[in-house]
Amino acid sequence: MPAQRGASRERTADEEPQAVRFAGLKLVHAALRRDLARLPNALRLIQPGEDEKGAALLRHWNFLTAMLTCHHEQQDTRIWPIVSRFAPELRLLLNWLEADHHNLDHSFTRVTTLVRIASRDTGSVWPVAYAIEDLAARLETHLRIEERQLLPRMERVFTENSRVGGLPELLDVLRGADGPGTADALAWLLEDVEPAVIERLLADCDDVVARHWPHWQATYQRCTAPLWGTPEARDAAGD
Secondary structure (H helix, E strand, C coil): CCCCCCCCCCCCHHHCCCCCCCHHHHHHHHHHHHHHHHHHHHHHCCCCCCHHHHHHHHHHHHHHHHHHHHHHHHHHHHHHHHHHHHCHHHHHHHHHHHHHHHHHHHHHHHHHHHHHHHCCCHHHHHHHHHHHHHHHHHHHHHHHHHHHHHHHHHHHHCCCCCCCCCHHHHHHHHHHCCCCCHHHHHHHHCCCCCHHHHHHHHHCCCHHHHHHHHHHHHHHHHHHHHHHCCHHHHHHHHC
16 A cells, blocks of 8 residues: 555655656556456456346446546647647647547547447357457557657657646546546556555545545445455456
8 A cells, every 4th residue: 555644754856756747648558458458358258147247247347438538638628728828739630639539539439338238148148259359459559649749749749747647637637527436546547556556646636535445446446356456366366
């Protein structure tokens, strides 16, 4: 677990956690990749009569798509306009990314209909699982373009302590959006992240987030255990 607030002594300058640049963007990318890699197999494993598991998978899919939509809105309305202003040479790339956001959102909407059917009809799970894998491949192309062509240029546009693209900014967007709650979103973003990295990320957030994080994490793990198993079980399987 991350170090508790109110420690007996203050950190020295050398011990201060270092900021993770554009952590909000990078965490969303990693979480999307992680879930789109394991959702097809989870769907294929649903057996006849496992209606509760099918419903849980559908809820998680809806959560994932809502996070993707929020991520795209943050980029299109908050981040890209600033990048375009200070790096006008990137406008063509930004316009393409925004257009592809709309295409991806429509594709996720279509696949959502298929997942809804497969969650209640095990006879259709295999083709729907393939549809998710195709969609994941499309999204991967988009994410790589952002990470390889855009983020390195953004590092020259924004200072190291800028909030743009950071985790606190993403949490602010979630608080003001009609979508996933901050607690579930943060636990989803930080799933499987190393504790030392989590500590650095939480150090950038407000005290309310840091104080409630252990409860949010435990609640999220209990809710997702029927889909992925407990963290201990996943670790044992990996061994």
